[in-house]
Amino acid sequence: MSGIGLENTRRNDALSSSLCLLGTFFLTVFGIKSYLSGLPSYGMGLIIFAFCTFLVWLQFQLTKNWLVFQAMICLGFSFLYLFLLASGGQENTGLLWCYAYPLIVFSLFGSRLGALLVGVVLILSCVILYVPDLSFVSHGYTDDIKYRFTGSILFVTAMGYMMENSRMQAQRKSDEANAVLKSMAHRDELTGLFNRRGIKECHGSDAHLDCSSQPEMTVAVCDLDHFKKINDQYGHDVGDEVLKLVANKLKTCLRESDLIGRWGGEEFLILLPKTTLKEGYVLIDRVRQVIAECEYKVGDELITLSISSGLSSTRYYDSWDSLIKAADKHLYRAKNQGRNCTCTTEH
Numbered sequence: 001m002s003g004i005g006l007e008n009t010r011r012n013d014a015l016s017s018s019l020c021l022l023g024t025f026f027l028t029v030f031g032i033k034s035y036l037s038g039l040p041s042y043g044m045g046l047i048i049f050a051f052c053t054f055l056v057w058l059q060f061q062l063t064k065n066w067l068v069f070q071a072m073i074c075l076g077f078s079f080l081y082l083f084l085l086a087s088g089g090q091e092n093t094g095l096l097w098c099y100a101y102p103l104i105v106f107s108l109f110g111s112r113l114g115a116l117l118v119g120v121v122l123i124l125s126c127v128i129l130y131v132p133d134l135s136f137v138s139h140g141y142t143d144d145i146k147y148r149f150t151g152s153i154l155f156v157t158a159m160g161y162m163m164e165n166s167r168m169q170a171q172r173k174s175d176e177a178n179a180v181l182k183s184m185a186h187r188d189e190l191t192g193l194f195n196r197r198g199i200k201e202c203h204g205s206d207a208h209l210d211c212s213s214q215p216e217m218t219v220a221v222c223d224l225d226h227f228k229k230i231n232d233q234y235g236h237d238v239g240d241e242v243l244k245l246v247a248n249k250l251k252t253c254l255r256e257s258d259l260i261g262r263w264g265g266e267e268f269l270i271l272l273p274k275t276t277l278k279e280g281y282v283l284i285d286r287v288r289q290v291i292a293e294c295e296y297k298v299g300d301e302l303i304t305l306s307i308s309s310g311l312s313s314t315r316y317y318d319s320w321d322s323l324i325k326a327a328d329k330h331l332y333r334a335k336n337q338g339r340n341c342t343c344t345t346e347h
């Protein structure tokens with residue numbers, strides 16, 4: 001799961017638990033109190049709401065289905081809001097709890113959808129407050145309380161909307177910044193290829209190399225030949241351009257599924273999943289030929305390039321360190337054999 005996805009899951013978990021468990025607690029306490037104070041049906045109503053809230057929480061813990069949770073909790077709290085408003089609650093104190101409603105809806109649905117849902121429920125609450133003689137309405141609010149409640153709930157709704165909006169904007173900015181930071185931490189700035197950390201993040205654990213449970217993977221360490229001379233003769237900027245050119249050639253020569261990284265200065269690491277050592281040899285030697293054929297122009301001069309590579313495979317090595325060490329050993333052999341060549345155990 002991505003960092004952002006994980007963050008959302010954590011937020012949903014925290015939100016569902018605090019909403020449902022606190023809701024269950026307060027509804028139970030005030031339900032029992034009302035029941036014992038001579039309002040049995042109202043008290044029972046609150047206790048039933050408490051029980052349903054707990055069930056919704058339990059359902060979310062078991063299924064982790066956020067959409068179902070959102071729908072059920074929104075429906076439940078909308079009913080509770082209208083119930084408190086219509087009944088007035090114990091000694092008309094039901095209104096006090098109504099202020100939590102817009103905040104709950106905004107935190108569950110965000111500012112836009114939240115505003116729509118709260119809007120619908122506020123229209124229904126105006127019907128309850130101002131339409132006379134509705135059979136299901138038993139409150140005894142004075143006109144002054146109705147006006148003041150309408151004004152204050154609209155104010156809380158507007159504040160809730162603005163706060164949720166700024167929270168969402170801050171979240172978006174932080175998600176974007178995190179994505180940029182993650183890419184910077186895992187990519188080489190010059191070539192855009194994965195850096196060491198990026199490669200290790202994708203394939204770094206020895207579990208990725210277990211050949212008994214997954215297909216063979218071949219690893220190649222490729223190194224530009226006599227790169228120091230290019231730097232010394234033409235300057236560091238030209239050296240950088242050559243590195244970019246080679247990185248692009250690697251990208252175009254290899255498959256989508258292959259992972260290419262810059263392992264060190266002028267050294268590249270290539271992972272070839274689902275590839276035997278023999279197949280890997282063919283692929284990497286073709287890359288060698290392509291690079292040997294390409295020429296880089298500096299002014300009127302043409303620079304010829306070449307790479308040497310060493311290969312190893314998960315068929316023979318089951319730890320990351322031994323795999324890279326073996327590829328390095330073959331690279332060393334390729335350099336000693338005169339460079340511009342590819343070496344493996346079987347060749």
Ligand SMILES: Nc1nc2c(ncn2[C@@H]2O[C@H](COP(=O)(O)OP(=O)(O)OP(=O)(O)O)[C@@H](O)[C@H]2O)c(=O)[nH]1
Pocket residue numbers: 190223224225226227228229231235236237238239240243264265266335339
């Ligand atoms: N332009 C540029 N040069 C780099 C970069 N990183 C490392 N280098 C240079 O790469 C050169 C590597 O030199 P060596 O290790 O001697 O390797 P080589 O000249 O390619 O010789 P062989 O590998 O034996 O063929 C050094 O001069 C480093 O300064 C980089 O990011 N940009």
